[in-house]
Amino acid sequence: MSSTNNTIGQSAEQISAESKSAEQHSADQHLNESILSKEILEDQKKNRIDHMTYLPGMEVLESDIMDQVVAAMNDYDYDRYTENDVRRALAHDNRTPEDFAALLSPAALPLLEDIAQAARKETRKHFGNSICMFTPLYIANYCENYCIYCGFNCHNKINRAILNDEQIEKEMAAIAETGLQEILILTGESRKKSDVKYIGNACRIARKYFKVIGLEVYPMNSDEYAYLHQCGADYVTVFQETYNSDKYETLHLAGHKRIYPYRVNAQERAIRGGMRGVGFGALLGLDDFRKDAFATGYHAYLLQRKYPHAEIAFSCPRLRPIINNDRINPRDVHEAQLLQVVCAYRLFMPFASITVSTRECARVRDNLVNICATKISAGVSTGIGSHADDIEAKGDDQFEISDDRTVDEVYNDLLKNDLQPVMNDYVYLQ
Numbered sequence: 001m002s003s004t005n006n007t008i009g010q011s012a013e014q015i016s017a018e019s020k021s022a023e024q025h026s027a028d029q030h031l032n033e034s035i036l037s038k039e040i041l042e043d044q045k046k047n048r049i050d051h052m053t054y055l056p057g058m059e060v061l062e063s064d065i066m067d068q069v070v071a072a073m074n075d076y077d078y079d080r081y082t083e084n085d086v087r088r089a090l091a092h093d094n095r096t097p098e099d100f101a102a103l104l105s106p107a108a109l110p111l112l113e114d115i116a117q118a119a120r121k122e123t124r125k126h127f128g129n130s131i132c133m134f135t136p137l138y139i140a141n142y143c144e145n146y147c148i149y150c151g152f153n154c155h156n157k158i159n160r161a162i163l164n165d166e167q168i169e170k171e172m173a174a175i176a177e178t179g180l181q182e183i184l185i186l187t188g189e190s191r192k193k194s195d196v197k198y199i200g201n202a203c204r205i206a207r208k209y210f211k212v213i214g215l216e217v218y219p220m221n222s223d224e225y226a227y228l229h230q231c232g233a234d235y236v237t238v239f240q241e242t243y244n245s246d247k248y249e250t251l252h253l254a255g256h257k258r259i260y261p262y263r264v265n266a267q268e269r270a271i272r273g274g275m276r277g278v279g280f281g282a283l284l285g286l287d288d289f290r291k292d293a294f295a296t297g298y299h300a301y302l303l304q305r306k307y308p309h310a311e312i313a314f315s316c317p318r319l320r321p322i323i324n325n326d327r328i329n330p331r332d333v334h335e336a337q338l339l340q341v342v343c344a345y346r347l348f349m350p351f352a353s354i355t356v357s358t359r360e361c362a363r364v365r366d367n368l369v370n371i372c373a374t375k376i377s378a379g380v381s382t383g384i385g386s387h388a389d390d391i392e393a394k395g396d397d398q399f400e401i402s403d404d405r406t407v408d409e410v411y412n413d414l415l416k417n418d419l420q421p422v423m424n425d426y427v428y429l430q
Helices: 004-008 012-023 038-047 065-075 083-091 097-103 106-127 165-176 196-207 222-231 245-251 260-264 266-272 289-306 335-348 362-369 407-416
Strands: 130-140 182-187 212-216 235-241 277-282 311-315 353-356 375-377 420-422
Touching: 065 260, 065 289, 083 097, 083 106, 097 106, 097 289, 097 335, 106 335, 130 165, 130 212, 130 407, 165 196, 182 196, 196 212, 196 222, 212 277, 222 266, 235 260, 235 266, 235 289, 235 311, 245 260, 260 266, 266 277, 266 289, 277 289, 277 353, 289 311, 289 335, 335 353, 335 362, 353 362, 353 375, 362 407, 407 420
Parallel strands: 130 182, 130 375, 130 420, 182 212, 212 235, 235 277, 277 311, 311 353
Antiparallel strands: none
């Protein structure tokens, strides 16, 4: 087992000092706006809709999951936890939400080495040395939302593109040639440009080339998720971005994504629609990352208790710069804090899959899969039409990536670390 010094590239003293410095940063110092013209802002003020009120056509679930998550997050006072609380959590075999809260607290940072050791042990117990590999495929970057931190936002002046079925097949064939057997299909959040039927066609094409198909698209109703599952989709990932509804309102100024409760309940609708797995994630750095990480984990915990058959997955993205705004960076979420969050997820939800994004550099990703992450992307592009050479109408990237290694490079680096790359971990029996 490598020490935390090696895995995160910092000594315990550096981690402690960094933590104290990071916690002193205020929200006002976090610069995360995109292009904000006065005309756009004035228009948004006049036409802004209530972010807590469902729009026509949005399915309303009879579920109290969201209320439980929000109440627990609001009650979460991470400063009240002590070193003894953290050690108590580490000593437990089955960890409670209270243990999870302690592991995310500032009091846990000086014990990060012990936490990483425990997380690695838990990971090896349930996953061995297996690491699943996949790649995302962006098929459209048109978006109707105005999210001020996202490169796809509808007011950002970027090259827009949407792939047709022939181009999607070319992209998928090129990816399949690398040996990958799992793909994650992504679009911008535009029902007009990339409707449910369009996404369904992409899933049908993907079935020709891949054994596992994931979706990261706009939230849908249960019947729409059921349709996409019939088309071949296996799992759905939805990023809540932040669970703080007040902060959420200030970040999502227009579009369907503005409706906070509809997004929170997306995973439950996906499960009801027949998806075998659902993924969760907050964009760490948008708001108080400890509260967002706690809400993310507790949300997944409650849904797994309600739907024991559902497979649970976590993603742990941090903010990255976007086109027309290279000043975007996560607030208070440094490498030590990222490691803390990922390890806390593992210790709280030992069977969950954990993905580390190419938002992180190769060093951080390699070290995290040595500790507690179980899934890694490779050969990644966040642009449109980037895998096949003969697609001319290419669209701009959603964000800058930090790890541009090819599939072979990631594969070989996993082997060098005595890990076993896995291209497919699921088989359908007819």
